[in-house]
Every structure is written in C-alpha cells, then in structure tokens.
Amino acid sequence: MTASPRHTRPKTEANLVNGYYARPAILALAGDVAGRRILDAGCGSGPLFAALRDRGAIVTGFDSSTGMLELARRRLGADADLHVADLDSPLPFPDGAFDDVMARPWCCTTWRTGRRRWPSCGAC
Ligand SMILES: C[S@@+](CC[C@H](N)C(=O)[O-])C[C@H]1O[C@@H](n2cnc3c(N)ncnc32)[C@H](O)[C@@H]1O
Numbered sequence: 001m002t003a004s005p006r007h008t009r010p011k012t013e014a015n016l017v018n019g020y021y022a023r024p025a026i027l028a029l030a031g032d033v034a035g036r037r038i039l040d041a042g043c044g045s046g047p048l049f050a051a052l053r054d055r056g057a058i059v060t061g062f063d064s065s066t067g068m069l070e071l072a073r074r075r076l077g078a079d080a081d082l083h084v085a086d087l088d089s090p091l092p093f094p095d096g097a098f099d100d101v102m103a104r105p106w107c108c109t110t111w112r113t114g115r116r117r118w119p120s121c122g123a124c
Contacts, residue, residue, distance in 0.1 A: 013047050023048060026102060033057040033100070041087060041103040046072035048102060049080070060098070062091070 013019060026048065030038075034056030040049045043061030045068055052059045053076070061076075062085040063069050069082050076082070085091050087103075 018047075022104060023051065026104065027051055027055070030100065030102065036099040037097065039093070039098040039101045041101055043072055043082070044068045046075045046080070046082075048104065049076060052102070053080075060093070 030052070032055075033052055036057050038052055038057045038059050040046075040052065040059055040061040043049050043063050044065075046061060049059050049061045049072065060081040060083070061069075061072060062083040063072070064084070064086040066084055069084060072082055073080065083092060
C-alpha cells in the first residue's frame with residue numbers, strides 16, 4: 001500500500017490551522033468571489049483554489065513545487081489553470097490579469113527560513 005502524500009491527507013487539510021482558521025478566514029475576507037479572476041499564489045495541492053472555484057471564481061494557481069502542482073492537478077483536473085512559478089521572480093502573467101491575489105505560501109517556509117517551524121500547521 002502506498003501512503004498518500006501528506007498534503008492530500010484529510011487530517012492535514014482539515015487540521016486546526018488549515019481547516020478551522022486560515023482557509024475559512026481567507027474565504028471570509030475574500031467575500032463574494034463569483035466571477036472574479038483570482039490568482040492563488042503558492043497554491044500547493046489546491047484546496048484554496050478548489051474552494052474559490054466552488055464559489056464561482058475564475059482561478060489561476062501557481063507554485064514553485066512541481067510535486068505540489070502534481071497533487072493540485074489530481075485534485076482540480078486537467079483543465080485547471082496551474083503554473084510553475086516562484087514569488088521571488090517576475091511572474092508569467094500580464095499586468096491586470098487578476099482582480100485579487102490570495103497568498104498563503106509563507107507560513108512554514110518563513111518559519112523554516114528562521115529555523116523554526118510552526119508546530120500546528122503540518123501543511124508543508
Ligand atoms: C501552506 S501551502 C499553501 C497552500 C494553499 N495556498 C492553501 O492556502 O491551502 C504553501 C505552498 O507555498 C509554496 N511556496 C512557498 N514558497 C513559494 C515561492 N517563493 N513561490 C511559489 N510558491 C511557494 C509551497 O511550495 C507550498 O506548496
């Protein structure tokens with residue numbers, strides 16, 4: 001039996017931080033997204049992308065990790081607009097392409113850079 005990747009495990013996606021704090025807060029802040037063109041920066045395996053799309057947004061996602069994008073592709077389907085890109089470099093989108101940008105790519109990355117890890121996140 002092959003273990004499922006950590007990011008696709010329900011426990012990680014629905015844990016205290018992701019399922020009950022961060023994602024609901026982001027979605028509440030976003031408000032009515034129907035018809036809005038939204039860039040999901042650091043989309044990971046695509047849970048936020050999926051939630052936004054379910055609410056009628058036109059979503060584009062990017063991530064620096066091809067592995068994460070593979071998981072996102074599995075979740076979101078072949079027609080999902082997904083790209084490999086890094087926030088540290090110019091992004092491959094024209095000016096004015098999006099109405100909103102959602103970005104939550106930094107939690108563990110930032111903490112790791114500072115040699116600490118947010119213990120309860122578990123997403124990265
Ligand atoms: C916590 S996950 C966020 C997943 C999703 N945005 C969500 O809210 O559920 C963080 C993601 O950010 C990505 N990431 C970190 N640094 C990045 C960078 N500089 N450019 C692009 N993606 C980055 C990681 O590869 C990881 O998939």
